[in-house]
Amino acid sequence: MANVIGLIVTLLVVGFFLYRQHQAEKTQSTSPKRISPKPDPNDTTDWPAVVAKATDVVMAQEKPAVALDITKEANTDAPHSCVGGKPSLPKDIGWPVDARGKPMLFLAQINFQDMPALAGYPEAGLLSVFVTDDDLNGCDFPSVDQKGFKTLYFEDTADLTRHDLPEVTWEFSPLSDKLLQEGRRVTGRAATGMPSPNSNTMGELTKDWYPNCPTDLWDKLWETLSNAKSGVIYYGGHPDFTQDDFRHPDAEPNHMDFTEVLLQMGFFYDRETGIEVCWGDAGEACFLMRPDDLAAKKFDRVAYHWDCS
Numbered sequence: 625m626a627n628v629i630g631l632i633v634t635l636l637v638v639g640f641f642l643y644r645q646h647q648a649e650k651t652q653s654t655s656p657k658r659i660s661p662k663p664d665p666n667d668t669t670d671w672p673a674v675v676a677k678a679t680d681v682v683m684a685q686e687k688p689a690v691a692l693d694i695t696k697e698a699n700t701d702a703p704h705s706c707v708g709g710k711p712s713l714p715k716d717i718g719w720p721v722d723a724r725g726k727p728m729l730f731l732a733q734i735n736f737q738d739m740p741a742l743a744g745y746p747e748a749g750l751l752s753v754f755v756t757d758d759d760l761n762g763c764d765f766p767s768v769d770q771k772g773f774k775t776l777y778f779e780d781t782a783d784l785t786r787h788d789l790p791e792v793t794w795e796f797s798p799l800s801d802k803l804l805q806e807g808r809r810v811t812g813r814a815a816t817g818m819p820s821p822n823s824n825t826m827g828e829l830t831k832d833w834y835p836n837c838p839t840d841l842w843d844k845l846w847e848t849l850s851n852a853k854s855g856v857i858y859y860g861g862h863p864d865f866t867q868d869d870f871r872h873p874d875a876e877p878n879h880m881d882f883t884e885v886l887l888q889m890g891f892f893y894d895r896e897t898g899i900e901v902c903w904g905d906a907g908e909a910c911f912l913m914r915p916d917d918l919a920a921k922k923f924d925r926v927a928y929h930w931d932c933s
Contacts (some may be wrong), residue, residue, distance in 0.1 A: 659892070663880065667836060671769075675841045678829055679848060682819055684821035687862055689885070690742050691815040691855030692734070694892060694899065699807035703750055703784045705739070707732045707857070707901065708799045708809015711752050719790050720774045721753045727790040728754035728774060729761070729797050729804070732887065734859065735781065739812035741789035742860050744884065744918055749779045751923060753887055753911060757794045761903070766870045766879060775886065775911060777923035798889070798909070808899060810857070817854035817861025821846045824863075824869040856890045857901070863910040864888055867931045882912035883925045903914040906933025 647839070652866035694707055705723025711730045713719075720728045735753040741747060754774040762772025778784060789805065797804050820826040834842065854861035863869075863885050871879040891906040892899070903909045909930035915927040 633656045637783075640681070643897060646844050652915070652917045659780045664836065669836070671838055671841055674833055675845055679845055681747045682845075682849065683852075685819055685825065686852075687860065688742060689815045689817045689854035689858050689861030690739050690745075690812045690900030692810045692812055692857040693733075693855070694809060694857070694894070694901075695809045696897065697809040699786070699787050699809060703733070703735055703781045703786075703800045704734045705812065706807045706896065707734060707810055708803040709787060711754075711786050711884050712750060712781070712784040714783060715785050716776065717846070719787055720776070722756040722758075722772070726757060729757050729794055729799070729890065730754055731796060731799070732810070732857070734887070739780070740814045742814075744915065745860065745923060746777075748781075749777055749921075750781050750784060751886070752778075754895060755928070757796050759796055759929065760883065761796060761798060761909075763930055763932075766927045768927050770924055770926070773911075773926075773928045775923050775926045777921060779921075794905075798901060798903045800898060800902075803899070804900070806925075809847070815861065816852070817858070818849050818852040819862045820853075820864040821849045822865040822868060823862065824871055824873070833899070853890075854888070856892045858888050859885050861885055861888075863912055864890065864908045865910075865931060866907045866933055870927075870929045870931075879912075879927055882916045883916055884918045885924070886911040886913050886918070886926060903930045 691897060692705065692707075699706050699709040708730065711719075711733055714816070722728050731753045733750055735750045736746040737748045752775070754776075756772045764772060767773055775791070794804065871882060873880060889901055889903065889908070889909045891903070892901040894900070907930055912927045912929075913923075913925065
């Protein structure tokens with residue numbers, strides 16, 4: 625009996641430390657670094673010059689964005705920008721539901737009138753984003769045609785009203801329960817962004833030399849791009865991916881024309897309040913549009929994707 629009790633205690637202790645390690649890893653909201661092999665000692669390539677040139681090419685693709693910062697302010701009745709809580713919708717529109725008839729998860733809304741001006745994006749109107757409450761958050765990797773998600777845009781915000789949360793238990797929310805129930809106001813600030821280290825842009829740029837590039841030089845470029853991300857949550861700029869870019873040139877359809885970020889949501893955690901946004905294991909979610917559809921405000925034409933480590 626004593627041996628059994630000792631074994632149970634040991635398993636509990638090991639499980640506790642594994643859990644603590646997992647939680648610590650979740651707080652690091654960065655994508656896994658690519659690991660390159662050791663360089664060939666007979667290689668005479670001037671790798672610092674190659675990587676420096678590549679860095680210049682990538683940095684030249686800087687795009688303006690708007691970073692969305694989560695505040696400690698709870699939502700009010702006004703249709704301001706927010707993450708979680710009560711969405712602002714027309715009085716005659718009910719809470720969006722999925723194909724099963726279950727209320728969807730409300731992620732965020734952006735009141736463009738309150739945001740810094742960003743070329744190509746609306747100067748007014750309100751965007752609301754919802755996803756299905758299931759183990760994949762409605763995503764088909766990617767999802768299009770509003771399957772598993774909804775992106776709603778209302779040009780006139782005068783008659784919008786906060787809708788009470790439905791009496792339902794959500795099981796798979798990427799938002800922590802407090803954030804999901806109460807919501808937090810977000811503010812916008814002008815930002816810029818570079819291509820994700822895991823994007824097709826980088827894959828195309830490095831395909832001829834990455835396998836042989838010294839690890840330390842690749843890591844430096846990787847860190848440069850990661851540090852130049854537009855924000856944890858943002859729109860505009862470039863999409864970010866934890867693993868791979870879903871837009872593949874050889875796929876059918878290839879989705880390569882979805883270049884504009886309507887909403888990007890990465891990992892966020894506030895230890896003081898317990899507010900958290902977490903897609904899987906500290907992943908990234910993106911909602912992308914074609915430039916022409918964005919200009920025409922056709923917000924039902926969106927591609928939705930998320931991934932995690």
